Amino acid sequence: MAEDIVVIGKITSAFGVKGGVKIFSYTKPRLKVLDYDPWLLKLGGEWKPVKLLSGREQGKTIGAMLEGIIDRSQAEELAGTQIGIFEHQLPDLDSDEYYWRDLEGMQVVNQEGVSFGEVSHLIETGSNDVLVVRETAEQASGKKRKERMVPFTPDAVVDVNTDARLITVEWDADF
Structure with missing residues (x-):
């Protein structure tokens, strides 16, 4: 594909x-995983489409029935299998919204032009998301790579340029 x-x-x-099957969802809200059809399952190193027949919340997890999976032994064989969708199935975002996966790997600089490195990943804190920015190997020059945690808020993030893959922040280089 x-x-x-x-x-x-x-x-x-x-x-x-x-x-x-029981599902661990990466979507927010977590039940949003049930809104996508078809699902793609990574089986034998390849993505295979599968129809989601039904799904519902079951306590702290999500249960689902998939087309062609009719007994427990078939379901057990799927444990650990990744669930994917085609990128075009994602909802469109407003101009000031971003998927985390699109921010990861972007370069981060402050308004003085000091490079902080690139977005390693993001974390959710409850009040706001946080960019985890890690120095590149070149910046670290043999020492341990420095990480900065920058809140993804309007006060801290001045600009996100997706075309240039650059995030400009209002953040002190010594912090």
């Missing part, structure tokens, strides 16, 4: 005797 795949969750285990 030539189109980009976005991983939205994984199958963690089987439930019941009729082929149900």
